[in-house]
Amino acid sequence: MSEPLRPDMFDELCPSSMLPFRFGDKWAALILRCLEEGPRRYSELRVPLRRVTPKVMTRSLRALERDGLVSRTVYEGLPRRVEYGLTPLGRSMLEPLDAACAWAAEHWEELLDAREAYGNGGTPRQ
Amino acid sequence: MSEPLRPDMFDELCPSSMLPFRFGDKWAALILRCLEEGPRRYSELRVPLRRVTPKVMTRSLRALERDGLVSRTVYEGLPRRVEYGLTPLGRSMLEPLDAACAWAAEHWEELLDAREAYGNGGTPRQ
């Protein structure tokens, strides 16, 4: 149904932490992106998000679940299998997220220039 | 040119801190809203944002200025006068902000219901 997530999915794109907006916590928007094409297992998500520790990723996922944006399904068996997927509400949030990303793509240079011009050359928030 | 900002501008609307997205820091989006109809003085902004301490508000404004979203103009004289206004870049960001707000307005109930259903009745992040 959906192809495997590329490990470098966020290697280039990842200045997202420099953007002047955030959806959920630091990793939430990236998770939503990963789920766009269908449900994913925990370990699948960990591939492009390998720089996120398991504790933090679980917390992000729980927060998304709490807000009704993501669903969590456990398939018992050995090995265990847990799938995360977008709820209709979660999918609906891709719309404002896309709007924000479009803005970022369009104004990325202006943003960098502004920080450059301000003095300190745009310290990333990490 | 623009009417005074209502002191209660964010009294009702202020569950904004419960939303699953943020533009800039905690107060940035509210500041952008205040500047929508034209430049405002520091003390004008402090009226609807009276619950923000001066230090924090100044830091928010500086961050917005650094990102080129807001301009700061000083008019010397006694008493001093400092005006903040949206730059074209700042105004352009009202678009994704509006998209996010529209989403929130449309799905606010679902969000609350999801938190309610999750267990703990939606602890506000403050």
Added chain:
DNA sequence: CAGAATCCAGAAGGATACTG
């Protein structure tokens, strides 16, 4: 496999008081 437990550092936000 899908996490939980513990410990820790830095950032964000706030209270209060003071100033050019």
Added chain:
DNA sequence: CAGTATCCTTCTGGATTCTG
């Protein structure tokens, strides 16, 4: 008027190690 300066608490995210 438009901020600064200090001090302090909380929140976030991360490193590391361990488990049903």
